[in-house]
Each structure stands twice: as structure tokens, then as C-alpha cells.
Amino acid sequence: MVQEAVPVRDARLGRAAGAAEDRTVHGVVLLLPGGEPASTRKQSPLAATGTRRLGRWLTRFGSPEGLVTHVVHYRYRGWNGDEAHPARDAEWATDEVVRRYGDVPVCLAGSGMGARAALRAAGHSAVNTVLALAPWLPGGDGAHDSEPVRQLVGRRVLLVHGTVDRRTDPGLSYRLAERAKKVNPDVCRFEVHTDDHRLKQHRDEVLALAADFVLGSLLERGYSRPVTDALAAPPPLGLRMPLAAGFGASLRP
Template identity: 60%
Template sequence: MTQHETPERGARLGRACGADGSGTAVGGAVVLLPGRPGMPLLSPGPVRALVRELARAGGPDGLATHVVQHADGCPERAVDEVVRRYGDVPVCLAGYGSGGLTALRGGGHPAVNSVLALAPCLPDEKASAPPEPVKHLAGRQVLIVHGTNDGRADPESSFRLAARAKKANRSTCRFEVHSDGHRLREHRSEVVALAVDFVLGSVMGGRWSRPVTDALAAPPPLGLRMPLASGFGRSLRG
């Protein structure tokens, strides 16, 4: 159940953005991995805007967002710290770039109920190498967002991963951001609005928007090549 005590400072989480347990009881948490180790925590790509909007939209209702620098591609200790601080609350493991890959790999943690991967950098596919595992994502809501003009992380690789994940977990969807690149700069507001909508629906018990609901319910490839509409999110703002 949700704990109400003030959380102690942890080695991996640091300060929460949004609810922190000191005023509003924390009812859900996001562990956000911004990119490869050594990068500033709130850059590049959509991370800074996403943190701000998660705090604005979910913080008053008890959503705590923690931006952490993942070490050795292993976010499990950060999720363990969320459980230690806040108790049995749902956790979204989210990531951008290489952090998106880490989020997908770490989604099997028992506390994680959802995974968000923005422009995930997947390893090069080789005939001799086994594919990225996906069976551990069963029982989680999974959203992948990728720009179709991403020159750093092949969007077709994330489509193939999503197609395999959909077989193990029907609650998997993928949105394509047409004409956008790796930093998701051209349609950043829409990407952030989509990510916030997904997190609030998955972690805080809200309702997903119609596009997210349709994408999760649609059979492949429809729900895995869902176009992100220009202006998405404008009608969702309160």
C-alpha cells in the first residue's frame, strides 16, 4: 500500500520532481533514464520538457518523477529505491535513446507496471546474435515512440522489437513521429503530451486518450505504426 512518510534521500534517486511524499502521498512513480552515461541528466531530446510536464500534470495527484543516470545499463536499484521510499506503488520505467533500451530491458522488475521508450537505441541486429528479450514485458503496458527520420537509432529496429513484444504482451503499442529525428525536436510538444498521457493512464489510474487506447487494442502492424497526429495533446490540457 502507499506509504505516507517523508522519504529519505537515496543514493540513486535524489530529489523527486512533482510529489515527494512530504505533502502529497505518492501514488505512483516514474524512473526516467535520459540517455547514455555521462550525459547531463536533463538533456538532450525531450527529457527536460517531459519532466516538467509530468510534474505539472501528475505531481498534484501524487506522481513522483525521478531522473537518474543509469549505470552499467541496470536500473533495478533505482526501482528498488522507489519501493523503499514509497511502498507498493506502480512504477513506469522510462528512457530516451540508450535509456530507452535500458528501460525496455529492465521492465521485468516486479514493481514496474509500464515501460516508456523514446527513440530507443537498440543494438545492431546480427544473424549470429539473439534478439532482444521481450517475454519479461508480459503484464506491463509498453509504449515505444520513434521518429521516422532517426539517423542514430534505426526506427525499424524498434518496430521489429515491438512486433515481437506484442506477441508476448498485447498491451504493447508504438507511435511513429513522421519526419522527426532522434531528438524528436520537430514535434516535441506532441511527443511529450503522448508520453504524459500514457504515464498518467498507466501509473495513476487515469484514462488514456483515444489514440493510445486504439493503439494498444489494434492488432499488428496497425498498433505498432500508429502515426502521432500533429497537435496531439492540445485538447488534453486542463
């Protein structure tokens, strides 16, 4: 049987958004879009829509302090089993950030499959922060226990998941967070009650939470009380923190 050759493509960084050219860059966020379990097709132009919204929100509050964001454009739209193409592309993108900006802290921020890529690629020495929104994780027959967590040691990690997500399993993100918390106390997880995969119902609160966590971690601004409490709390409280309506009103930005 003739096998179709996998197209050869290069990952790339989208245009920089944030700090002006005359301002020193103090932190970089790499935005990792969602994708599909298996596909060697080119990444869909629509895949980055949600991550671009997050990027605009972060640069709105972080740009004056030297924050830059880039969307990562994958080689392929699929995870593709052991190849884990998006995670490898995230590692390449982090290397590229170091080449362009020097020794700056990096946050990997993804949703869906991009969230899994962010968690998997967190072992890069430049990464100090991981934001995983509704992560797509393996499940069934103990597969969730095979997903690595040691690479998260020394990083600040936030997972956010809607409780009625039908595309990615919030139970799996809880189990991964529980395992990660055992090796890294700086892991927390917020649950968005009655929200689905897109986290659209409480979008403003989710964006405010993300900004508080990412800017607090990258720029050493400190956190709002809810994030501080979540990081300090042992399981299960620190992994099942509810995201309350109106959350954004208490945040520094």
C-alpha cells in the same frame, strides 16, 4: 597488457519532483537518460536534459494526483556490452523507489540508450509501465532478435520513434515491438513522421502523448482515443500509429 580498472561508482536518484511532502505518493516515474554504446566514464551532465523536460511535463499534470519523478544517474555513461550497466542501474533505482515509497506502481521512461534500459529492466515486480522514446537497440546479424521481450509481459508499453532518425533505427524498434506484441497485447508504438532522434519537430505532441500514456497507466486515469485505439489494434496498425500534429489538443491533461 595492463588493463585499466573500471571505476567503482554507485548509481543514485536525482532529487524528487512532483507530489508535495504532505501528499501521498501514488506513482513514480524513473527517467533514464541516453548514453553511449561503450564507456566507463562518468555520466555527462547534459545527458539528462531531454528526460528532465519530460519529467517537468509529467509532474505538471501528475503532481496533484501524487506523481513523483526522479532522474536516474548511472554509474557509467556506456551500455558496455553484456554488463548492460544502465539496465542494472534502473533495477537498482526501482528497488530504491520501493524502499522509499512502498508499494507504488513505477514507470520506467527513457530515451535512446535509456529507452533500452527501460525495456530491459521492466521485469521488476514494481514496474507496470514502460515508455521508450527512440530506443537504441542492437542490429545486424539477427542481434535484434536476441533482445529479450518476456520481461514486458503484464506491463503497458509505449514506443515512440521518428521516421528519419539517423542515430537509432526505427526499423529495429518496430521489430522489437512486433515481437513484444506477440507475448503482451498491451504494447503500442507511434511513428513521428519526418522527425529525427530528438523528436524536436513535434515535441509538444510527443510530450502530450507521453503524459497521456504514463498518467493513464500509473494513475488509472484512462487514455485518450488515439492511445486506446493503438493498444487495441493488432499489428501492424498498433505498431505504426502516426502521431498527428495537434495531438495534444485531445488529451486529458
